[in-house]
Amino acid sequence: MPEHQSYNLLLVVLSYVISVLGSFTALQLAVVIPLAQNGRQRTAAVLAAGAAMGVGAIWAMHFIAMLACDMGMPVTYDVTLTALSAVLAFGACSLGLAIASSGTFAWSKLVLAGICMGLGVTGMHYLGMAAVMMGAFISYNMNLVVASLAIAVVASIVALWLAFNLRGPLQMIGSALVMGVAVCGMHYTGMAAVSIDDNGGQLPANYANGMRGDNLGLSIFVVALLLLVVVLVLNHLRQRRRAMISI
Amino acid sequence: MIELEMQILSDRREGLLVELGRVVVANGFTLLRQRLSQDSRGTWLVMIVRGAAERQLALEEELATHSRVLSFEVALAEGGTLPAQPAPVATRPSMAAAPSAPSAAAPEAGPDVRQVESTLPQLARDYPKIFPWLLTLERAVAADAREASLQLAGRRTGAWVYKRDYAMGAKLGLPDAIKRIAVPAMRELTTVDWRDGQLHIQNSPICSPGSHSGCRFFSGYLEGVLGGSVAPQTVFVRSLYCRSTGAGSCILEISH
Numbered sequence: 001m002p003e004h005q006s007y008n009l010l011l012v013v014l015s016y017v018i019s020v021l022g023s024f025t026a027l028q029l030a031v032v033i034p035l036a037q038n039g040r041q042r043t044a045a046v047l048a049a050g051a052a053m054g055v056g057a058i059w060a061m062h063f064i065a066m067l068a069c070d071m072g073m074p075v076t077y078d079v080t081l082t083a084l085s086a087v088l089a090f091g092a093c094s095l096g097l098a099i100a101s102s103g104t105f106a107w108s109k110l111v112l113a114g115i116c117m118g119l120g121v122t123g124m125h126y127l128g129m130a131a132v133m134m135g136a137f138i139s140y141n142m143n144l145v146v147a148s149l150a151i152a153v154v155a156s157i158v159a160l161w162l163a164f165n166l167r168g169p170l171q172m173i174g175s176a177l178v179m180g181v182a183v184c185g186m187h188y189t190g191m192a193a194v195s196i197d198d199n200g201g202q203l204p205a206n207y208a209n210g211m212r213g214d215n216l217g218l219s220i221f222v223v224a225l226l227l228l229v230v231v232l233v234l235n236h237l238r239q240r241r242r243a244m245i246s247i
Numbered sequence: 248m249i250e251l252e253m254q255i256l257s258d259r260r261e262g263l264l265v266e267l268g269r270v271v272v273a274n275g276f277t278l279l280r281q282r283l284s285q286d287s288r289g290t291w292l293v294m295i296v297r298g299a300a301e302r303q304l305a306l307e308e309e310l311a312t313h314s315r316v317l318s319f320e321v322a323l324a325e326g327g328t329l330p331a332q333p334a335p336v337a338t339r340p341s342m343a344a345a346p347s348a349p350s351a352a353a354p355e356a357g358p359d360v361r362q363v364e365s366t367l368p369q370l371a372r373d374y375p376k377i378f379p380w381l382l383t384l385e386r387a388v389a390a391d392a393r394e395a396s397l398q399l400a401g402r403r404t405g406a407w408v409y410k411r412d413y414a415m416g417a418k419l420g421l422p423d424a425i426k427r428i429a430v431p432a433m434r435e436l437t438t439v440d441w442r443d444g445q446l447h448i449q450n451s452p453i454c455s456p457g458s459h460s461g462c463r464f465f466s467g468y469l470e471g472v473l474g475g476s477v478a479p480q481t482v483f484v485r486s487l488y489c490r491s492t493g494a495g496s497c498i499l500e501i502s503h
Contacts, residue, residue, distance in 0.1 A: 032415055035415070037262065037266070037315065104417065105420065166416070167428060167431065168431065245407065245411050246318035247318075247368065247404060
């Protein structure tokens with residue numbers, strides 16, 4: 001861990017929990033994409049899964065992890081870039097899940113989907129880091145940046161393989177746990193790449209207009225709450241449908 | 248030519264008639280009448296169709312395993328009039344599409360549909376402990392309808408298990424579908440082993456030495472459970488050896 005960063009361990013654990021919860025919700029939504037009866041249903045399922053993955057598993061995890069990180073000075077976040085980072089994660093994850101769920105399972109599709117998801121996770125992180133406003137310069141160790149991208153891509157491929165190729169409990173739980181590793185592994189490796197250099201205490205021009213940590217906490221709480229509701233409703237609907245299927 | 252009355256339950260009304268009507272036409276049947284109604288369980292579609300008797304099984308199989316279909320029941324149409332309201336599947340026994348009494352088997356050794364239809368709810372209720380019901384079915388049908396009836400019961404059970412437990416996830420190629428779906432599904436029923444491209448069933452209770460072979464049930468079951476995943480390809484299962492004829496274990500070969 002770089003000297004200028006210290007972490008609140010409870011929030012670090014929570015960041016993994018939210019990424020697993022978001023991944024679980026997203027993959028539960030994603031595994032039914034192949035069952036869609038028409039284009040509209042398929043698009044709706046892809047977008048719902050992409051939103052849960054992009055905003056729930058990745059974006060919310062990133063900002064809980066940022067709240068866990070004490071960089072030794074006050075920080076605010078540029079609202080536009082923060083919102084864009086959520087849109088990027090949502091778009092990349094939707095694309096990845098659409099590819100992984102199309103037609104018959106194939107490795108070529110899985111790898112392409114994993115690259116999309118990995119780029120989504122990584123792109124969201126570094127765009128989210130670009131939103132950080134504080135009285136210092138941020139620079140990166142490029143080897144670790146590449147490593148963070150590789151972790152995100154490889155773990156995304158594994159998570160998608162588990163989700164779409166397997167059946168049963170390992171499909172349901174294993175894929176979410178691995179996707180949590182993809183998101184957190186990428187994030188904390190990316191944070192290890194960060195160097196903070198003194199700029200003489202000069203704050204960015206719109207520092208005062210940036211979003212503060214307590215605002216972020218509220219946004220993340222809403223995201224987590226929505227994810228829990230989706231999981232519960234989904235579970236209830238699936239149990240009902242399963243009971244209705246007659247021989 | 249025969250006329251069949253089909254009662255289908257689906258969870259959604261939109262596009263149901265169009266999708267299932269395509270299946271009817273693709274199998275060479277003509278849709279004579281239809282009715283859609285709604286109740287607390289979902290949307291009921293009743294269709295009266297006419298077509299060649301030899302295509303009946305293919306049509307039934309395709310409809311019974313269709314992803315929109317939650318429940319499927321077929322009967323010979325009587326007078327071509329639609330019933331006022333479809334009754335729940337479990338309480339409304341079907342008319343036989345083939346003769347049902349053990350002494351009057353179907354002409355081309357087809358399945359005894361009535362016996363199979365009346366056994367299916369028991370199989371669903373007691374699944375996976377279904378072997379006593381299969382032995383009962385085996386005894387209840389005529390000798391030359393036995394194998395086809397077991398196969399039909401297997402297909403319907405397999406398709407039901409697929410929709411219930413294995414439908415979520417990507418469509419898989421046959422080798423992956425066997426590993427991820429067929430073998431775990433079979434293991435719920437009995438002890439099996441997949442090796443050298445063949446499925447070995449140890450101590451099948453419906454294939455005891457000296458008795459009849461129950462491998463046709465497993466063949467149908469595998470076709471049903473794999474059919475949904477590898478569609479539109481068709482799965483074929485062939486029994487190579489059976490315990491009932493003195494082999495150490497039953498061995499099935501799966502192909503498409």
